[in-house]
Amino acid sequence: MTQAATLPLPADWRDFYQLTKPRVMTLVIFTGLCALLAAPGSINPVLGFTAVLCIAVGAGGAAALNHWWEADIDAGMRRTQSRPIPSGRMERTAARDFGIGLSVGSVLVMGLAIGWLAAALLAFSIVYYAVIYTIWLKPRTPQNIVIGGGAGAFPPLIGWVAVTGDVTLMPIVLFSIIFMWTPPHFWALALFVQTDYAKVGIPMMPVVAGEASTRRQILVYAALLLPLSLVPCLIPFAQGGAGWIYGLAASVLSGGFLLLSIRVGLRRPTGPDDTLKPEKQLFFWSIIYLFALFAALVADRWILAPGL
Numbered sequence: 001m002t003q004a005a006t007l008p009l010p011a012d013w014r015d016f017y018q019l020t021k022p023r024v025m026t027l028v029i030f031t032g033l034c035a036l037l038a039a040p041g042s043i044n045p046v047l048g049f050t051a052v053l054c055i056a057v058g059a060g061g062a063a064a065l066n067h068w069w070e071a072d073i074d075a076g077m078r079r080t081q082s083r084p085i086p087s088g089r090m091e092r093t094a095a096r097d098f099g100i101g102l103s104v105g106s107v108l109v110m111g112l113a114i115g116w117l118a119a120a121l122l123a124f125s126i127v128y129y130a131v132i133y134t135i136w137l138k139p140r141t142p143q144n145i146v147i148g149g150g151a152g153a154f155p156p157l158i159g160w161v162a163v164t165g166d167v168t169l170m171p172i173v174l175f176s177i178i179f180m181w182t183p184p185h186f187w188a189l190a191l192f193v194q195t196d197y198a199k200v201g202i203p204m205m206p207v208v209a210g211e212a213s214t215r216r217q218i219l220v221y222a223a224l225l226l227p228l229s230l231v232p233c234l235i236p237f238a239q240g241g242a243g244w245i246y247g248l249a250a251s252v253l254s255g256g257f258l259l260l261s262i263r264v265g266l267r268r269p270t271g272p273d274d275t276l277k278p279e280k281q282l283f284f285w286s287i288i289y290l291f292a293l294f295a296a297l298v299a300d301r302w303i304l305a306p307g308l
């Protein structure tokens, strides 16, 4: 019997949409859009829209490849077992072909419409997420999201390069901010959601190093993030650096992030009845943090250096 004959439901557009991990990718795309809007110089709006679309489609393609590769793992976890492939609505090869199609298409359009440096960075970030993180690091080391998280830090670099055509200090700083942000973002979630990764043999930090060590490491990354988030204020406007609007926002956002991380880092859950409120607050703050920080960067550039 073919696999298709055993599928309970045919996949429809909603399943393909789900393959792109749209909720998570909203923030990924937003950081790319903001970098594009904050970069010195300007880009034709149609080309700017095209560049952001390519980032979105490329990220979605990489996410579809993640679904394809991890179908067996996803089937073993409650959080992911209703995804299109493990639920039996879609064949694995459909996700693979969809992922390859989106990935190749987005890189080609980026190269032809915007430039080949932006396209090369997009191609690299797709390979980073789909191969380096998903296939190589994730099943092997608890540092998986520290190193692998770099994939999610690429969109601002790509958005910036789409406008300026080269990689300078400021987009590297934006990359580093997301790189430093990712471990507290994910580990906070892993402290309060039963991710089930241990059940399927994925060595996530709380399981391998223990909760206490994970809490301490969250604190270290949050402490490093605070000064790092202020580095854009040291870079001149002409090179895309930021002013007091961004500086104020970064101080408040990173200060709040650090305070919440100190609470999470220093506390021990009281037992099964513990609501894990600080951990939940830290995760939600992590999402608001990145949205607001990148929005502030755009506001700063448009208000303080409109003619750049």
Ligand code: HEM
Pocket (backbone or CB within 6 Å): 023, 024, 025, 026, 027, 028, 031, 144, 145, 148, 149, 151, 152, 153, 178, 182, 185, 186, 189, 287, 290
């Ligand atoms: C390797 C790094 C990362 C890991 C392991 C990770 C993991 C997760 C997990 C497991 C969730 C729970 C919800 C879900 O599964 O949809 C989540 C939520 C989320 N993540 Fe991450 N994440 C990572 C990096 C990022 C990056 C780089 C961004 C954006 C810049 C991001 C943005 C989000 C957002 C916006 C949500 C909330 C989605 C919702 O409302 O359902 N994540 N993340």
Ligand SMILES: CC(C)=CCC/C(C)=C/CC/C(C)=C/COP(=O)(O)OP(=O)(O)O
Pocket (backbone or CB within 6 Å): 021, 024, 028, 055, 058, 059, 062, 063, 066, 070, 080, 122, 125, 126, 129, 138, 151, 152, 153, 154, 155
């Ligand atoms: C442009 C481009 C390619 C951007 C990629 C952006 C990127 C790497 C985002 C990572 C976010 C993400 C979905 C993490 C989930 O980890 P997981 O996949 O381990 O989570 P799962 O267990 O839910 O599958």
